[in-house]
Amino acid sequence: xxxxxxxxxxxxxxxxxxxxxxxxxxxxxxxxxxxxxxxxxxxxxxxxxxxxxxxxxxxxxxxxxxxxxxxxxxxxxxxxxxxxxxxxxxxxxxxxxxxxxxxxxxxxxxxxxxxxxxxxxxxxxxxxxxxxxxxxxxxxxxxxxxxxxxxxxxxxxxxxxxxxxxxxxxxxxxxxxxxxxxxxxxxxxxxxxxxxxxxxxxxxxxxxxxxxxxxxxxxxxxxxxxxxxxxxxxxxxxxxxxxxxxxxxxxxxxxxxxxxxxxxxxxxxxxxxxxxxxxxxxxx
Numbered sequence: 181x182x183x184x185x186x187x188x189x190x191x192x193x194x195x196x197x198x199x200x201x202x203x204x205x206x207x208x209x210x211x212x213x214x215x216x217x218x219x220x221x222x223x224x225x226x227x228x229x230x231x232x233x234x235x236x237x238x239x240x241x242x243x244x245x246x247x248x249x250x251x252x253x254x255x256x257x258x259x260x261x262x263x264x265x266x267x268x269x270x271x272x273x274x275x276x277x278x279x280x281x282x283x284x285x286x287x288x289x290x291x292x293x294x295x296x297x298x299x300x301x302x303x304x305x306x307x308x309x310x311x312x313x314x315x316x317x318x319x320x321x322x323x324x325x326x327x328x329x330x331x332x333x334x335x336x337x338x339x340x341x342x343x344x345x346x347x348x349x350x351x352x353x354x355x356x357x358x359x360x361x362x363x364x365x366x367x368x369x370x371x372x373x374x375x376x377x378x379x380x381x382x383x384x385x386x387x388x389x390x391x392x393x394x395x396x397x398x399x400x401x402x403x404x405x406x407x408x409x410x411x412x413x414x415x416x417x418x419x420x421x422x423x424x425x426x427x428x429x430x431x432x433x434x435x436x437x438x439x440x441x442x443x444x445x446x447x448x449x450x451x452x453x454x455x456x457x458x459x460x461x462x463x464x
Contacts, residue, residue, distance in 0.1 A: 302376075
């Protein structure tokens with residue numbers, strides 16, 4: 181990973197302002213062409229929720245989207261002209277995570293395989309914007325509004341891992357309780373379950389649920405992530421009560437990977453898990 185100077189608060193504010201302004205321009209030109217968010221999203225390879233987030237400045241517009249928008253919306257060179265500033269802002273934004281988290285965030289962004297075990301909360305890469313905002317708004321001690329919005333934006337930006345090509349191999353094991361806890365209320369929770377179903381349909385993603393009724397469990401410790409960075413061996417990451425740990429020792433990573441493999445065998449299959457998530461959604 182390249183070493184870059186982290187953004188100062190003023191620079192972070194300026195970066196956010198850049199993407200808010202670009203988002204407004206994108207919406208203005210899109211509506212001028214008579215395209216809905218869904219229609220425009222299909223043309224550039226994103227869903228309507230992602231387009232909405234880009235137009236509100238919550239999600240950063242990437243250069244490849246700006247290039248396509250330039251052609252589709254007849255932007256007169258506006259979007260192409262700003263690409264260098266966007267690339268610089270994205271590079272600086274990568275250092276906005278706390279220093280202890282940057283090593284992991286960089287590995288996650290470049291990994292060719294990502295495997296996640298979630299035992300009590302929806303994993304960040306699966307969270308909807310409203311779910312993420314509810315999580316940060318209700319944590320203790322309380323966070324100020326600016327910090328909440330910055331963390332929501334950073335969390336959503338990490339989800340661009342799903343849009344990379346070549347696509348990484350991604351798998352999840354979710355404890356059933358994760359599907360039952362209605363963080364943010366009924367509407368937010370319903371949208372969160374729909375998001376899981378949507379991500380689970382991706383060709384490179386498998387989501388499995390570990391039923392609560394299972395009588396044995398090989399991993400009753402904390403949640404964990406397993407990553408295979410490009411060109412490097414597998415690593416593990418855990419976090420408990422705000423204390424993160426990036427694990428690179430081969431034998432310790434192997435033990436965690438073994439437990440994950442056993443859990444995959446014990447959990448519901450992806451198709452069975454999908455049916456369970458659908459049933460939880462119908463019950464709301």
